[in-house]
Amino acid sequence: MKSYKELQNASFYDANARERAIAMVDKGTFTELLGPLDRFTSPHLPVLGTAVEFDDGTVTGVGLIGKHPVFVVSMEGKFIGGAIGEINGGKMVGTIRLAEKTAAAIKKAHPDEYAERRPMVVISFETGGVRLHEANAGLLAHAEVMDAFQDCRKKLPVIAVVGSKVGCFGGMGFVAAATDIIIMNEEGRIGLTGPEVIEQEMGKEEFDASNKALVYRTTGAKHKYIMQDCNYLVEDNCGAFHEALKEVAGLPMDKIEGMRRIGSPAAVAEQMKLVKLIGDMQPKDSMDMWKHYGNEDPAALPEMTTAEFLKVVKRRPRN
C-alpha cells in the first residue's frame, strides 16, 4: 500500500477504489465500513460461476475533511466493470442514508456549527451501470440511490467524482447527473450508452468506438466541462481531487444548489434551451459546440494539458 503522501501524488486514473477512498479524505481519517474482512460477497455470482470479491467491488466508509464527515463510496472498475449489483448497491444506498442521518444528528447537537461540520457524500464512480448477473437488484439500487439523493437535497452536498478507467456509464450516468457537483480529471468520461453499444446498435458510421479520440471528445471531461456538465476539472492526481473536495466542503448550500444541472424549473428551462440549440445547429461533432461557445481552434483543445486548457477554454454560459 502506498503511503498517504505517495497517494496524494499518484494518478487518480490508475488508483484502485480503496486507494481513491483513502486519498480523497484527510490523512489517516478513513474508516472502511463493510470492508474485505466482513466478506460481504454477492450471493448471486457463485451459482453463475463468476468470481466474487470480498467488498463486492465497492469500497464504502467514512473520513474527514477538516471537521466535515465525508461519506465515501468508491467503485472498482476492475471487478466486473464496476457494475452495480445487490450488495454493492445496498452498500451505496446505506452509506448515503448514514450521511443523511449524521447530518440530522449534527444539526441537533451543533446547531450553530452546522456549516463547518456539515457532512458530505462523495461517490467515486467507475462503472458501466447495472450488473447483468443480478439486474433487478442492481436497478433497484439505482432507484434507491436517486431517492436518497433527493432526501439529501439542500441539507448536505452529494459530490460525483469521475476519473477512472471505466468512466461512468449506463444507469450510473443518470445517477452522476443527479448529484450536486461533478468533479473530473481529463481522463474521466460520463455517458449513458457506452461507445461500444452505440456502435453495435447504430453502426460504425454513426459512432466508431475504436476511435478513442472521438469517444473522449464526446464523453470526456473537457467536453463535459465546456458544456457545464462538469463543475471542476482537475489534474490527474489524488491530491488534486482532495483539494477540490476541500473547496466544495466549505461552499454554502445555496451556492451548491445552483451548481446542479437538473432538479429545478430553472435547470429544466436551461436544458430545454440547449435541446433547442442543438436542434437548430445540428452539430456533427462536439467540436462544433466548442466553437459555438467561442473556442476558435477547437481541434487544439484535446491536445492541451489540463492547466493550458483551463487557461484558454470558453464554456457554455449559465443563466
Next chain:
Amino acid sequence: MEFKSTRTEWDTLKKDTQERMKAAAPFVKEGKIVDQKDTVALLEAVIKPFDKVNIEGNNQKQADFLAKCLCQVDPKKIHDLHMVQSVLTLPEHLDVFEKGIAKKLDMSFSGPQAGRIAEFLREGKLELGAIHTYLELYGRYFVDLTPKVALVAATMADKDGNLFTGFSTEDTPAIVEATKFRQGIVIAQVNKIVDKLPRVDIPGDWVDFVIQSPKPFYIEPLFTRDPALITDAQVLKGMMAIKGIYGEYGVQSLNHGIGFDTAAIELLLPTYGEELGLKGKICSHFILNPHPTLIPAIETGWVQSVHSFGGELGMEDYVAARSDVFFVGPDGSMRSNRAFSQTAGHYAIDMFIGGTLQIDPYGNSSTATATRVAGFGGAPNMGCDAKGRRHSSGAWLKCGEEYGIKDQLFGPELHRGKRLVVQLAETFREKLAPGFVEELDAFALAKNANLAIEPVMIYGDDLTHIITEEGIAYLHKCRTMEERTAAIRGIAGFTEVGMKADPKETQRLRELGIIKTAADLGIDISRANRSMLAAKNVHNLVEWSHGLYNPPAKFRNW
C-alpha cells in the same frame, strides 16, 4: 560438338508483355495514369489465367484497392492464378480463391486470414506451395516465383510512374525489381498523383500504370503497444532479460519481436537499465520498426541507430526529427525496406528476442495453432544462427564460447560465435493456456492442413535462451538433449512439461549456471511492478517525444 541453340526465340516474355500492354492501351490517360473506374478492365487486359500475380500485401501497407478490383474480374476470363505475396491480411486476399480467380498460393504470413486458409485447404479451394520466411520468399521472387503482374501500393506517384513509397516502402522495391526485370507488368495504386514527388523511391520506367485509389491504402498500427496494458509479470521478465541476458552478454545489436514483453524491456532501459549502469554497453543498434515504446530509450541516449522494415502510424514526425537515429532520406522522411532490414536481422545483429505461444521439451517453439495457417513472417530469419556470418562481436563470441557442443562440432581450438536467440514465454498465458507443451500444435496443423513439414518458428538447435517468470534457461550451454529438456522443464513452472521436472536435476543445472532464477540473478520480485516503466501510458510517450509522436485515434484517451 555442334554449337547450335535448340530454340530460336529468346524474347517471348517481352512479346507477351507487349501484347498485354497493347490491350491495356485504351485505358491509359495522361502518361501512365489510369482512371480508377477502369481498374477492373485494366486487370482483365493484362492478367491471363495461370499467371503468377503479386498483390502487395506487406506486414503493414496493403494494396487494398487493387486487391478489391482483382476480386471483381470475370473468373471465366481470369482463373487459376498463382498468388505470390508475403502477407494475406485482407478478406479480398482470400476472396480471389473463393471466386475461383486464383488457385495456388505461396506466402509468408497470414494473420487474420489464417483460419480461412486452413479451411480453404481442407475444402480444396486453395493449393499451398509453401509458407516462407520473408527473405526466403523474396529470394524465390528471383528464382521460380517471379510475378508476371505485380499490384503494388505507393504513397504518391507522378504521371510518368515515378513512385514515392517513403516511410512505408516495405516490400515494394523487392517486388517491383523482380517483376519488371523479368519483363513483367507493374501496376501501382497511389494515395495521390502529384506533379513533383518529395523523392523517387521507384523509378518510373519500372512502373507501367498508376491509379489514384479512392481512399489512402490501408495500414494498421501493428507495432504500437499501450504501456498501460503491460503487466507486472512482463516487467519481471523484462528485468530478468536486461540483467541476465542483455547485460550478461553486452548485447549491442538486436531485434525485438512484436509484443508487450519486448515493449516492457524498451520501457525498462531508461529506468532499470540505467540503474544497472548499462547505458552504452547494450542496445545501441536496433533493427526494428519505429516502436513508440522505444521513444524514452531514444530520448535518454541509449539508441544510436534504428533501421526499419516498415513504418508505424503516428511516428512519421518523430522519426523525421531524429535523423541521427533513423534512416532518413534527403527529403527529410524515413525510408523503410523490409528486404534490407531482414538481411540485417539475419546477418548483422547479435540477438533476436521475442514472444512465442508454445515451446516443446526439445526447445522447438511455434506460434501455430491446430486450425490456423498463420505463417512466420520474418522471425525465423532473425531467430536463427546465420551460418554465413563471418564478423565477430563480444556478445556473439561469448555465446559461442559457452556453446555446450562446440568442441564436438568444430574441435577445441576454433573460435566461432553464436547468435543469441531468446524466447520470452509465460508458463501460462491468458485463460491459463500453457506456454509449454509436450507436443506442439504445429504437428496437428501439419496434419489438418496437409503440410509437408510442421510449421516451427524457431528450431530447438537455434534457440539459445528461454525466459519465463520462473527463470532463464541458458539452453546453448547444454551438452545433451537430456540436459536441454531438463533445463526447459526446470523453468516451465506448473505446466505439464514443468511438472515433470526433477528438483534435484533443476538444482544441479542452477549450480552449473544453465538455469538462473530471479533470485539467482539478484532481482527482488517485489520491485517488479509497473512503477518501473519509463512511460505508463500513451500520453507519457507523447510527452517523451515532445509532442512529435501523434498516436492513432485508437490509442488515445484524450
Next chain:
Amino acid sequence: MALQVLNFKFKTEAPKTIAKKWSHLGVTGSGDLEVLMEQKELGGAVTAKVVTPVKGFDAVWEKMLGKFVNDCHVGDVSIEINDDNATPIVVYMRLRQALAEANAKEAE
C-alpha cells in the same frame, strides 16, 4: 458452472506469522485475484481457501501455495483468495506482495 471452493493446509520449517492482525491486497479483476491474510493460531500451519471459476487446476493451486509457504516460511496464517483466472506467476507475485503488505510498518 458454479464457483470452485478449494481448501488446503500447509506446514513449513521455521514458520513465522504476519505482523498485522489482518491484511488485504488486490482486486478480483480478470486475470487477477485478491488475497486476505489473517493471523490465526493454527499450530504453525497455514490454511488456504481459494474461490475460483477455473476448474481442473486444484493440483497447481496446491503446489503454488505450498511453494509460497515454503519459500517465505509462513505459519499461523489463514489465507483466503478470490480468483478470476489469474496465472500462476500473478498468484505468486500477489502472494509475495500481500505478505510484504501484511508485514509492512505503516508508512507516512
